[in-house]
Amino acid sequence: xxxKGRYEVFDPAQIKTYPVKGRTNKVKYExxxxxxxxxxxxxxxxxxxxxxxxxxxxxxxxxKAKGQPILLFTGGHLVxxxxxxxxxxxxxxxxxxxxxxxxxxxxxxxxxALMGETSEYVPQALEKxxxxxxxxFNFINAALSVGNKKKLGYGESVGKMICKSSFRRKVAxxxxxxxxQIVFDHPELSIAAACYDRKVxxxxxxxxxxxxxxxxxxxxxxxxxxxSGRDFLIYTQEVSKLMQGGVILNVGSAVTGPEVFxxxxxxxxxxxxxPNDILTANFDLRHYNPETATNESSIxxxxxxxxxIVTRIPQAxxxxxxxxxxNQIQTIPYLYQxxxxxx
Numbered sequence: 001x002x003x004k005g006r007y008e009v010f011d012p013a014q015i016k017t018y019p020v021k022g023r024t025n026k027v028k029y030e031x032x033x034x035x036x037x038x039x040x041x042x043x044x045x046x047x048x049x050x051x052x053x054x055x056x057x058x059x060x061x062x063x064k065a066k067g068q069p070i071l072l073f074t075g076g077h078l079v080x081x082x083x084x085x086x087x088x089x090x091x092x093x094x095x096x097x098x099x100x101x102x103x104x105x106x107x108x109x110x111x112x113a114l115m116g117e118t119s120e121y122v123p124q125a126l127e128k129x130x131x132x133x134x135x136x137f138n139f140i141n142a143a144l145s146v147g148n149k150k151k152l153g154y155g156e157s158v159g160k161m162i163c164k165s166s167f168r169r170k171v172a173x174x175x176x177x178x179x180x181q182i183v184f185d186h187p188e189l190s191i192a193a194a195c196y197d198r199k200v201x202x203x204x205x206x207x208x209x210x211x212x213x214x215x216x217x218x219x220x221x222x223x224x225x226x227x228s229g230r231d232f233l234i235y236t237q238e239v240s241k242l243m244q245g246g247v248i249l250n251v252g253s254a255v256t257g258p259e260v261f262x263x264x265x266x267x268x269x270x271x272x273x274x275p276n277d278i279l280t281a282n283f284d285l286r287h288y289n290p291e292t293a294t295n296e297s298s299i300x301x302x303x304x305x306x307x308x309i310v311t312r313i314p315q316a317x318x319x320x321x322x323x324x325x326x327n328q329i330q331t332i333p334y335l336y337q338x339x340x341x342x343x
Contacts, residue, residue: 017134023120032084033083035086038333041333049324056322057335057338075256079118080119109190148226154228168182201234203231205231239275240273251328278319280313282306286306309321
C-alpha cells in the first residue's frame with residue numbers, strides 16, 4: 001500500500017516470512033471432530049441446556065421446512081475447536097442460507113484447508129517476532145486483491161481460490177509465483193469451500209489491523225475492505241428475506257456478529273423489509289441474566305451478544321431468543337446430533 005501523506009509509515013517490505021508448514025500449531029488434523037464419533041458420543045450437559053438445544057433444533061428444522069432463512073455467524077473458535085466437519089456437513093445438507101464470520105474465522109478455515117492444522121502457538125512466535133508471519137497468508141491477501149478487481153466478496157474470493165484452479169493461477173500471478181506453490185491439502189475441511197461449492201454465501205466481516213493478514217507486504221486495505229464491504233451487502237440482502245420469519249445463530253462472537261446484524265436489520269427496515277418472527281440463539285460460556293440486559297449500570301448490559309441476540313432482536317421483531325450456555329466443544333456437537341436426527 002502506498003502512502004503520500006505527512007506522517008511516517010512502517011515499511012512492510014522489511015518483514016521476514018517463513019513457510020507455514022514449519023510452524024507449531026495447537027490444533028492438529030487428528031484433533032478435528034469426526035462426524036461418526038460425534039453422533040455416537042453421549043454428551044454430558046446440564047438438562048436445561050440440553051432442553052434448550054433440543055427446542056432450538058426442532059424449531060430450526062420446522063422453519064427450514066417453511067422456507068425461512070437460517071443465518072449463522074461464528075467467531076474463530078468454532079474452527080479452532082475442531083468443529084469444521086460438523087458445519088461443513090450441515091452446509092452440504094443445505095441447512096443454512098448464509099454463513100458469516102470475522103477475519104479469524106476465515107484465517108483458521110484457510111489454514112485447515114491448506115494443511116489440516118491451525119491455531120498458531122502465539123507465545124513462542126511472539127518472542128521471536130514471528131507471530132502471523134507465515135508467507136502463505138499472502139494467498140488470502142492476493143485472493144482479495146484479485147477478487148476486489150473482479151468486484152467479488154471476501155468469502156467468495158477465498159472459496160473460489162480453494163475450489164478453482166483458474167482462480168489460483170490468477171492469485172499466483174499476482175504474487176509472482178508459480179501456481180504449483182498454492183496447494184490445499186484438505187479442501188474438504190473448509191467452510192469457505194463448502195459454501196462456494198453449494199452456492200451458499202460465506203460473508204466475512206473484518207477490521208483493518210485486526211488480522212495477521214494485515215502484517216504482510218501483499219496486504220491491501222482497499223482490497224480487504226472492498227471485498228468485506230460487498231460481503232456486508234450480501235449479508236444485508238439475506239437479512240431482507242426475514243420478513244416472514246427466520247433463524248439467527250451467533251456462535252462465540254461477542255461483538256462483530258451482533259453488531260453486523262443490527263446494522264443490516266436497520267437498513268432493511270429502512271426500506272420497508274423489516275424482519276419478523278425471528279428465532280435467535282447465542283452460544284457462549286458466560287452466565288446470562290436477562291435482567292442485566294437493560295440495566296446500564298450492570299456489566300451484562302455491555303455483553304452485546306447477550307443483549308442484542310438474546311434480548312433486543314427477539315423483542316424488536318416479535319420472536320424469541322435462546323441463550324445456550326456452555327463450552328462449544330459440547331454444545332455445538334449436541335446441536336449437530338439433534339439436527340441430524342431431525343433431518
